[in-house]
Amino acid sequence: MTRQLEDTTGDSPIDAAPLLGIDRRSAIDAVRLRIGMAISLGLLQPGERLPDQQDVALGLSVSPITARRALASLADQGVVVRRRGRGGGTFVADEPPQNVLEELAASPAESHAVNRLVDRRLLFECAVTHFAAVNATAAQLDELERLTHEMAGSSNWSEYHQADERFHRLVAACSGLGAAVDVYNEALAELYAYFIPYPIEFLHESNRDHIALVNALRAGDDRGAVEVSRRHVDVLHKTMFMGLAGGDGHQSG
Structure with missing residues (x-):
């Protein structure tokens, strides 16, 4: 289930994902x-x-x-x-x-905050992927593969995004890292709060990383899986969040 930012009055600030230095925006x-x-x-x-x-x-x-x-x-x-x-x-x-x-443009504070969120996710993604390669069950791998098919068949950015979120949350669950999975999910939700609509053709292209990741997990190739995840997060957010990252892409360091 996608986390929702509730706003029943139109004036409530986004408090579901508070970030230091980010503008308070309804x-x-x-x-x-x-x-x-x-x-x-x-x-x-x-x-x-x-x-x-x-x-x-x-x-x-x-x-x-x-x-x-x-x-x-x-x-x-x-x-x-x-x-x-x-x-x-x-x-x-x-x-x-x-x-x-x-x-309708992001402030410098928001751009900086998004860059920091991408860095956090990059670290978390590599960690959960490493342990998923060790601990994922056959049933979990089958479900991950099914989600790649769902993303491949999606017709718009909304359908894709919903399946994409379920995919990455399941990879984290496959890690078996307990409470650390909750921390990962919180970081993912914070970053997804800045997801902007993107052409489905690009998203289908990025789904190739998901397919490669499932293949690496099935093979128990932890190094290969981590490299797929590292590249996926870095490349995806250089483009998907380019507007919030100042227009020149995110540079990880």
């Missing part, structure tokens, strides 16, 4: 920013249909009411348009107002 504004940035970066194209409201909520790890209010706000500002009837839904406007998109 959950609704955070969703507005993430969609707006994806449009500004060309990840969501003019005229592109967004997933259904429930899927937007699941894909961005927020509550349905937060997604609904964020999309309504973006529609009021002309960033997206809503169409009724057959073939309707929420679409990126043909010409989203540039002044509104310029306002």
Whole structure:
């Protein structure tokens, strides 16, 4: 189950993942920013249909009411348009107002915080992957493989993201590291709070790492598995979080 950032009033700050130095932003504004940035970066194209409201909520790890209010706000500002009837839904406007998109940008504090989160996840990912290569059961490996098929068959970023989160949480569970798995899951959820929509073609490409990881885990190849995980996190977040990382990609050190 994807962790949700609840916002029932529209004014509640995001407290589910507090970070030192990060701007306090309402959950609704955070969703507005993430969609707006994806449009500004060309990840969501003019005229592109967004997933259904429930899927937007699941894909961005927020509550349905937060997604609904964020999309309504973006529609009021002309960033997206809503169409009724057959073939309707929420679409990126043909010409989203540039002044509104310029306002939907991450602050330097947020960019720095995301870089730190990527570094944390990189360490945690390598650790849980090493022990997963030693401790994963056949049933767990079969489920990981099934999730790679689910990601390969996903048609949009929301479907992919939901399966991706289940995949990485299961890899952590395979490690058998007990309470350390909870720490990993917390770090993962904090970083996913900054996930922005991405073209499904790129996500399908990144799924090749998942497939390679499952193969390494089946072979008990801990070094190979760790290298796949290291590359996956580093490469994925150089692109997926490029808007929040200052536009020049994350550099791990």
